[in-house]
Amino acid sequence: MSNSKYRKVQSMLHLSVFILAVCLASVSCTKKIDINIPETAQQLVVEGNIEIDKPPVVLLSKSQNFFGNININNLSSYYVHDAKITVKSGSDSVQLVEFCLNNLPLSDEQKKELLSSYGFDMDDSVPLPNVCIYSIPDLFSCILNGNCSMFGKANTTYDLKIEAEGKTLTSTTTIPTPRGANYLEVRPRPDSIPNDSFVSVFVNITVPDTFGNFVRYWTKRNKEPFYLPASQSVWDDRLFVGLNISLPMERGYPKGQKVDIKNYSYFLKGDTVTLKWANIDSKTYDFYYTLENDGSGSPFSNPVKVKSNIIGDGLGVWAGFGAKYYTIIVPK
Numbered sequence: 636m637s638n639s640k641y642r643k644v645q646s647m648l649h650l651s652v653f654i655l656a657v658c659l660a661s662v663s664c665t666k667k668i669d670i671n672i673p674e675t676a677q678q679l680v681v682e683g684n685i686e687i688d689k690p691p692v693v694l695l696s697k698s699q700n701f702f703g704n705i706n707i708n709n710l711s712s713y714y715v716h717d718a719k720i721t722v723k724s725g726s727d728s729v730q731l732v733e734f735c736l737n738n739l740p741l742s743d744e745q746k747k748e749l750l751s752s753y754g755f756d757m758d759d760s761v762p763l764p765n766v767c768i769y770s771i772p773d774l775f776s777c778i779l780n781g782n783c784s785m786f787g788k789a790n791t792t793y794d795l796k797i798e799a800e801g802k803t804l805t806s807t808t809t810i811p812t813p814r815g816a817n818y819l820e821v822r823p824r825p826d827s828i829p830n831d832s833f834v835s836v837f838v839n840i841t842v843p844d845t846f847g848n849f850v851r852y853w854t855k856r857n858k859e860p861f862y863l864p865a866s867q868s869v870w871d872d873r874l875f876v877g878l879n880i881s882l883p884m885e886r887g888y889p890k891g892q893k894v895d896i897k898n899y900s901y902f903l904k905g906d907t908v909t910l911k912w913a914n915i916d917s918k919t920y921d922f923y924y925t926l927e928n929d930g931s932g933s934p935f936s937n938p939v940k941v942k943s944n945i946i947g948d949g950l951g952v953w954a955g956f957g958a959k960y961y962t963i964i965v966p967k
Contacts, residue, residue: 863887
């Protein structure tokens with residue numbers, strides 16, 4: 636076969652392959668496909684923590700199917716009641732008791748503020764869900780006058796055991812010695828304009844010269860009732876071992892709240908900003924790092940498996956926080 640004929644045949648083959656590919660693509664795009672997604676087994680979900688000078692708190696709920704429907708009206712059905720939960724440290728042990736929102740001595744407005752800190756956008760027309768937690772029996776006297784049957788201590792390990800719905804879950808966490816920050820400072824934000832009302836707040840830290848230091852942080856502005864974590868709230872020391880550095884501090888928002896992307900993470904002139912800065916152990920870091928980098932539900936992001944430190948038929952986190960607090964008033 637001559638070169639010219641060979642090139643013609645080759646061109647025809649290429650064209651045929653292209654047409655075939657287009658036809659297949661057209662068929663595949665219009666064909667109806669039914670996917671049967673199996674239901675996943677329901678698991679217990681744990682969100683528990685203990686902080687220096689504060690009692691242990693555990694929120695226990697049940698998981699739902701990935702495409703399941705959960706809303707404010709059926710939220711209460713996901714909480715697990717009548718669980719036996721024990722926290723132990725050395726020879727000290729306490730069995731936690733259940734406290735539910737309906738029984739707390741709070742006004743409806745205070746309850747709404749509490750729920751908003753966990754991402755619930757409460758509408759006045761919707762009844763308040765009866766959110767429940769487990770904590771020490773003398774919780775209120777602990778809060779009011781500091782008399783606690785158990786509270787967190789630095790450099791101490793705490794074992795958690797949960798018995799509920801025929802399942803047993805366990806976990807262990809350590810409250811590291813808090814290293815803390817050096818100071819907070821206010822700087823103009825990077826894209827600052829004349830008479831800009833927004834500023835950046837930086838935290839200055841001295842990182843130890845040994846690996847294995849992990850931090851989680853929260854912020855609170857003015858009269859906000861609760862400390863709120865940033866969207867990327869955990870740091871490790873891999874890039875900063877042995878350094879003195881200042882890092883930008885992202886403002887925390889309630890989960891699910893709509894934010895102004897242009898001014899996201901910044902603070903306002905005149906704000907009173909309080910930072911909660913907590914050293915955490917490696918497993919606590921792994922949980923929050925993977926949780927906060929799960930793609931935020933985007934179908935185009937790579938899936939990330941959240942690293943739970945709960946052992947047994949459950950998932951979630953049991954975290955120890957070696958926290959310190961710092962406040963700065965942003966000049967007007």
